[in-house]
Amino acid sequence: MAVKYQIFVSSTYEDLKAERDRVIQGILELGHIPVGMEMFSAADEQQWQTIARNIRESDYYVVILAHRYGSRDGAMSYTRKEYEYAVAEGIPTIGFVIDPEASWPADRFEKDAEAVDLLExxxxxxxxxxxxxxxxxxxxxxxxSVALVKAMTAQPRIGWVRASSALGPEVTAEISRLSAENAELRTRLSHLEKDAERDAAAELTELWAQMARNQWSYSARFPGDADWVEARPLAYSTLFRLLAPNMVTEASDENIDDIVRVNTRRLTPVEGAAADLKPSSIPVNTRNAMLSDFVMLGLMEPSKRRHPVADKADYWSLTEMGLEMLKVRKRLDFASTELASGPTADGAGLIDKGAPSR
Structure with a gap:
């Protein structure tokens, strides 16, 4: 099956017409397909997109340099723009630079000093x-011609073939077989993905049940009290409902403390005005232990976002599993809201204040 390579030939134009023609002649004699920038108007942005596409579709790129820099797009010549694009796209490039000692017409030299520097x-x-x-x-x-043959031997490319050569009976049969196999694999993959989704949903449901059964016990200091007093324990499922929405991006340890304090109640009720007071502080080590529990459950993690060096706070975010758990619980909450009004059982009377202003 004969492969024809597409070869993009780039250079300044007016001063190198004869040289380009000879290179294109050599490409045709080798049985390949030359593509030249003279087919396009490089000054037009839409045409540049066409040139860029042709470079991407080419198997090799040839650049010819003499003593002119050529017309520019800003500070860069179109020839250099094409060259750098070919290099960036990973197209094998073959460069030809005129011998400094070669005889050359005086009117084909750059006279502008800036252009001379850019050319060099x-x-x-x-x-x-x-x-x-x-x-x-x-x-x-x-x-x-010699350099192209060497490049084709050292770096063979995909190239082009006639459709009649590419798609013989054997190829058609193989494509049919692969198509059927692909369809079967897609079906099996779809079943596996559905099984994985069901397993993940079951895992989250079981984890939520465990979180609802386990409580976080902690103490707090209320205004007017000299000592720490025991607070009413909070289920880990309740803590997740309170903290998770604030961790979709991230929440600082101070934000977390604020949310916990707003939802803290004394374990032993008191009478009078003190009954409505919220705690002034939560033990840092106890709060960190609670966050560590969520890390071990795979639901929370230290935030990966960057902060100023002067910012000494710790920040926390949900993991992918934590985000998925939050999505599941929100869907269930919305579904239950359609059936009956009122708060959910494990979150009754709790308040999510987020990050209150100070």
Missing amino acids: EFRSLVRSKPVGFWSNADDLYGKA
């Missing part, structure tokens, strides 16, 4: 890879 910079870039030096059109023709 571009030459240095091209010479950073192996290049060929040429002295005239015939010399370039021979060297370009």
Whole structure:
């Protein structure tokens, strides 16, 4: 099956017409497909997209440099723009730079000092890879043909083939077999994904039940009290309902303390005005132990977002599993709201204040 390679030929235009023609002739004689920038108007942005597509679709890229920098797009010439694009796309590039000692018409030299500097910079870039030096059109023709053959041997590419050659009976049969196999694999993958979703949902349901059965016991200091007093324990499922919405992005340890304090009640009720007072503080080590429990459950983790060096606070976020748990609980909450009004059993009377202003 004969493969034809598409080869993009790039250079300045007016001063290198004869040289380009000889390189294109050599490509045709080798049985391949030349593509030249003269087919397009590089100054037009839409046409540049066409040029870029043709470079991407090419198997090799040839650049020819003489003594002109060429027309520019801003500070960069279109020839350099094409070259850098080909390199960025991973297209094998073959450079040909005119021999400094070669005879060349005086009217084909750059006269602008800035353009001369830019041309030398571009030459240095091209010479950073192996290049060929040429002295005239015939010399370039021979060297370009030899270099392309070597490149095709050392770096064979996909190329192009005639449709009639590419799709024989054997290929058609193989495509049919692979298509059927692909369909079967897709079906099996779909079943596996559904099984995995069911397993994950069952795991979250069981974890939630365990969280509802286990309580976080802690103490708090209320205004007017000299000592820490025991607070009413909170189920881990309740704590998750309170904290998780604030951790979709992240919550600081101070935010977490505020949420816990607002929802803290004394274990032993008191009479009078003190009954309505909220605690002034929660033990840091106890709060950290609670967060550590959620880390061990795979629901929370230290935030990965960057903060100023001066910010000494610790920040916490939900893990992927924590986000999925929050989604599941929200869906269930919305579904239960449609059936009956009122708060859910394990969250009755609790308040999520988020991050209150100070």
